[in-house]
Amino acid sequence: MNSHRSIKFAVVAMAAAGLLFAGCAKKEVVSEPAAKPTTAPVQKTVSKPSTISVYFAFDKSNLDSASQAVLDAWATWLNSNSTHVTVEGNCDQRGSREYNLALGQRRADSVRDYLVSHGVSASRIDTVSFGEEKPVCTGSGEACWAQNRRADIR
C-alpha cells in the first residue's frame, strides 16, 4: 500500500513538474501512469479505510479531488470483499430543510455513483439523506458548517 502510494506521489510530482515546464514537457510523461494500475498485490493487505467522510461546498454535491482520493480507498476495499455499505448524505443547517433533504440525497448518490463507476456493485450500496437533521457540529460559522456538509460511509 505504502509503496503503491509513494509511486503515486512520485507520478503526481512528475505530472506537476511536467505542467510547470509545459513548454518542454513530453506528453508520454503525463499519460504514462494511467497505464500502470496494479491492484492484484495490494488486495491481500487492504484494510477498511479509516476516513468515512467526504465533504462538499455549500449547495453542491460534486466530489473534489480530496473526496475522490477517500473514495478510491473505499472502492479498493469494497472491491476486495463483499461488504454492504450505507452512504449517509448531510447538509449544514443553513437554507431550506426540505431542499437540504434532497441535497443530502444528491450527495449520497454522487458518492454511490463514484463507487459504482469504480467497480462496486450498486446493489451493495444503500443511500439515505438526513438533510440538516444530524449535524456533527451544532455551532455556527464556516468551520462548523463545513463539517456538516458531508457524506458518511458506514
Place this chain on the structure above:
Amino acid sequence: MRRLLLVCCLLLPILSHAAEFEIYQSGYKPLQLALLVKSASANEQALVANVVRNDLDSSQSFKAMNPLSFLDTPEQTWAKVEYDDWRIIGADTLALVDLTDTAAGWHAEVQVHDPFRNKLLSTVRLDAPHDAIRQLAHSISNHIYQSVLGIPGYFNSHVLYVRKHGEYSDLIYMDQDMANQQVVGSNFTLLLSPDWSPDGQVVALNTYVGNRPRLEFFNLRDGSRTAFGNFKGLNSTPEFSPDGRYVAATLSYTGDINIYIYDIKADHWQRITRDTAIDTTPTWSPDGKQIAFVSNRTGDPQIYRMNADGSDVTRVTTIGNYNTSPVWSPLGDRIAFVTKKDWAYALATVRVDGSDIRYLATGQQIESPTWSPNGQMLMYAAGESGIRRVYRIPAWGGTPEAVTPPNIDASDPAWSRH
C-alpha cells in the same frame, strides 16, 4: 472617533441581516377596537374579553383599547350607543358582547358598530356548550373580524408544530392562540413537514424508521400511523391536495429526485416531473389545478409552477440565487417562500407570476412557512443561535411575534385548513 468606529463594528453583524432585504411595509394602521363584554358571570366575562382581545390584537388588524378610556359603561352602551362618545376616544370599531349562562350552554349576543359612520355593521347570536367557551370567544372574534374587514376570521383554527428533544421529536397540537397545547404524537425519530388533511383528521408527515425516511399518515383521532411512501432514497415533503384525494411528495427511487402524486384511494403513485435536477417541496394551488415546487435545474434552487399533470412548467422566482420552501396561499394569488441573500434569510411572498416580492421577516435561519386558512397570516420557524421558535406575522407586513416559548426547540408549524 475610534470608539464610534468600534460601536459601528459591533452593531454591523446585528444589523446586517435586516440590511440585506427591504422589509415590506404596508402602511396599514391597526383599527382601534373598543370591546365591551357584559355578563353576570365575572370569570367567563373576563375570559371571553381576554380571548377576543388577544385574537384581534394578534391579527395586527386591530388594536384593543384600554377600557379605562371608555366614557360609557357596557350597560349604558347596550341601552343606547352614543357614537360621539366612541368617536371622541378614537374607537374605529365598537364591539358589544352580552354573555349569558343558559341551561344548554353559553349564549352570546354580539353587535359590531362603526362609530365614524354612525352605523351598526352587524348583529349575531352564538351558542356553545358549557365546555366550549373558548371556541365561542373565537367565534365572536371571527364575527367582529369579518364584519369590519369583510374577510373570514381564522380564530377557530389550529396549529401543529414539531418539538425536538435530543434524538426524538414530538408532534404538538394547539389552538391558533397557543391555548390547549397537547402532545398528539411522541418519540418520532425525526419528524419533518407535517401537513393537515383538509378535513383536519389526518396529518401527512416524513419520519425515519430504522434510519430510513418514509411518509406516513398520522391519525389525529387515534394516534395510529400508516406508511404510504416507503421507497429507496427520499420520501419527503408531503402535501395534501385541496380536495384531500391526493398527496404530492418527493421521491428519488429512480435515481432522480422528482415530484410524485399519490392517489390515496387507489394507493397509487404517479411521477409528475422528469428532469435530472432536484425537484422538491410541491405545494398545490387552492383550486388543485397547479403545483409550485423548488428545482435547481438552472444550477441554484428556484421556484417553479406547473399544471398538476406536470405540463407547462413556468419559473416563478427570478430574483436571487436561493429561493426555496414554497407554500401556495389559500387565496391563490401569492406563494410564500424562503429566500437567501449573502447568508441572511427572509420570509417572503411573491405573486404567482413572479412579480411584487414582499420581504416580511429576516434572520439567521428561517424555514417552513404556513398560511392561516384565510390567507392573511403566516407562521414560520426561525432560529437564532441554535434555538428555533415558531413566529406569526401578517402576510401584508407587520411585526413577527413568537408563538412558542424560548425553552423548547420548535419547528415545522402547520396551520389547519379551516
